[in-house]
Each structure stands twice: as structure tokens, then as C-alpha cells.
Amino acid sequence: MKRAYLILIAAVVLGLGLAALSVPSVLANDRHDDDYSAVYAPNENVLGMSYGDWSVAWWQYILLFQNSVSPYSDTTGQRCSDGQSGPVFFLVGGPVNPTTRSCTIPAGKALFVPIINVECSSVEGPGFQGRNGQEARACAASYVDTTDVKHLKFTVDGVKVKQLGDFRAQSPYYYFNMMPPDDNFLGVPGATEGYSASDGYWVMVKPLSPGTHVIHFEGSWTAAGGAVQNVTYNLTVTP
Numbered sequence: 001m002k003r004a005y006l007i008l009i010a011a012v013v014l015g016l017g018l019a020a021l022s023v024p025s026v027l028a029n030d031r032h033d034d035d036y037s038a039v040y041a042p043n044e045n046v047l048g049m050s051y052g053d054w055s056v057a058w059w060q061y062i063l064l065f066q067n068s069v070s071p072y073s074d075t076t077g078q079r080c081s082d083g084q085s086g087p088v089f090f091l092v093g094g095p096v097n098p099t100t101r102s103c104t105i106p107a108g109k110a111l112f113v114p115i116i117n118v119e120c121s122s123v124e125g126p127g128f129q130g131r132n133g134q135e136a137r138a139c140a141a142s143y144v145d146t147t148d149v150k151h152l153k154f155t156v157d158g159v160k161v162k163q164l165g166d167f168r169a170q171s172p173y174y175y176f177n178m179m180p181p182d183d184n185f186l187g188v189p190g191a192t193e194g195y196s197a198s199d200g201y202w203v204m205v206k207p208l209s210p211g212t213h214v215i216h217f218e219g220s221w222t223a224a225g226g227a228v229q230n231v232t233y234n235l236t237v238t239p
Contacts, residue, residue: 038156040204042167046110047087051169054112055198058090059119059171063178067185077101077233088112088204091215093229100232107210107237115152115164116219116229117200118143121176123191127224133173136197141170144199146222153218154203161203171198210239 040046046054061083062072071079072092080103084090089109093099093116105111120130120139130136149165161167177193178184184191201219213235220228 038159038206039161040110040206042169042202044204046204051167051202051204052171054088054204055114055117055169055171055200055202056174057088058112058114058202059196059198060174060176061090062092063176063185065185066180066183067187068183070185072185074101075099077103080233081105091231091233093117093231097228098230098232100234102234102236104236104238107239108207110207111205111215113154113203113205113215113217114229115154115167115201115203115217116144116147116221116227117198117202118221118227119171119196119198121186121194121196123178123188123194124186125188128186130173130195130197133195133197136173136195137170137199140197140199143221143223143227144168144201146226147201147219148222149201151218151220152201153216155214155216156205156208157213164201164203167201167203169200169202171196173197208235208237210237212236 042051062070064083065071067073069079071082072094074080075094075096080101087109089105089111091111091113093114118140120128120136122131128139130139152164154161154164173195174197175195178186178191181190181192205215215233215235218230220226
């Protein structure tokens with residue numbers, strides 16, 4: 001069932017798994033308030049993949065975890081390295097807000113971060129169901145359309161990333177595996193695979209210099225009762 005698109009994503013991510021990104025590490029003292037230099041532009045390709053492509057890889061990563069022991073449900077950061085591979089390190093939101101995590105990551109990794117996001121899939125019921133690509137993208141967009149971009153926040157070492165309204169990215173309709181069938185991320189008993197599309201505001205942070213760094217992000221949408229993310233990562237980047 002896997003589409004050629006999924007194979008392309010996997011080839012890019014796994015094929016470059018041992019390679020560091022060919023960009024300089026970001027030093028905190030190289031930036032100024034409201035700087036843009038710490039992150040990749042929303043229309044920029046990273047390792048040949050767009051923000052929308054990387055959102056597919058992010059969802060495929062998080063959907064493979066048992067929900068109760070996933071990096072998403074982790075409130076301390078002890079699971080932040082679980083399942084991580086390749087040149088991009090995935091940070092996640094969480095069900096408890098605010099959440100503060102401590103995490104150690106290797107140098108040379110870009111960080112892909114969801115300020116606020118949502119997906120709709122072929123296996124979910126009404127409200128989050130998308131039986132085809134058009135339905136799934138429209139479903140996901142209906143939630144993210146209710147985000148007030150003025151309230152989005154994203155900082156790297158206290159420096160704000162500006163124009164966050166430009167960082168919205170929608171994915172193509174993609175195939176995913178999901179485990180286990182009795183405690184999966186989507187809360188759908190018996191489901192182990194499906195198709196989905198996501199929408200949201202994402203930031204790809206350039207590799208950070210060795211040492212300590214802080215990433216903070218906040219976002220919300222108001223549809224169907226709403227969703228909120230307010231997350232801080234205290235990062236230690238090792239040489």
C-alpha cells in the first residue's frame with residue numbers, strides 16, 4: 001500500500017541519517033531580537049524536502065509510538081530521543097500545558113517543531129475523518145483556520161522568530177503505520193495503518209551550537225473545543 005511518495009520520504013531521511021546538515025551552527029550571540037537567522041524560511045527546502053514533506057515524516061514518527069509511552073505524553077523529556085534518527089530531530093507538543101522538558105541532542109541536527117498542528121485520517125471517526133486526500137486536507141484546515149496567528153509564539157534562546165503566520169504548512173495525503181492496535185496515538189482500537197493529511201504551523205530550527213539552549217513555543221486553535229500547546233525545551237547539545 002505504500003505510495004512512491006512515502007518511499008521517497010524514507011529514502012531521504014534514512015539515506016542521510018549519518019550526515020550532518022551543511023549549515024553553520026547557530027550561536028545565541030549571533031542573533032538579535034526578532035531575528036530570522038536561527039530557522040529555515042517556511043518556503044525553504046531542507047535536504048530536498050519542504051516543510052509539508054517534513055510534517056509527513058514527523059507524523060509518521062509519532063504515530064509509531066504506543067500512546068501512553070510516547071515522546072508526546074512524556075512531560076519530562078526522558079523519551080525525547082526515542083526513535084530519533086537522521087539529520088532532523090523531532091520535537092513534539094504535549095497533552096499537558098504548560099510542559100517543560102529537558103533533552104540532550106547531538107550537534108549537527110536541525111529541529112522540526114510543531115507550534116500547533118492537527119491531522120485527519122482515513123481511520124478516524126467524524127470530526128477527524130478524511131476518506132481521501134481532499135477530505136483530509138479540508139478537515140485539517142478547518143481546525144487550523146481558527147488559529148489566531150497573533151498569539152503564536154516561538155523563541156530560540158529568548159529570541160523571537162517573527163512572521164509566524166508565514167509558517168503554516170499542509171501535508172500531502174500520506175500513508176502511515178501505527179502501533180500498537182490497542183493503545184495507539186489516534187485512539188482508534190484495531191487500526192494499524194491508514195492515510196492522513198495534516199495542517200499546522202511548524203518551524204525548522206537550524207542546528208544549534210554545542211551547549212545549552214532553550215526553545216519555547218505556544219499556539220492554539222479554537223474549533224471543536226480547541227487545542228493548546230505551550231511547551232519549553234531545555235536542550236543540551238553535545239559535540
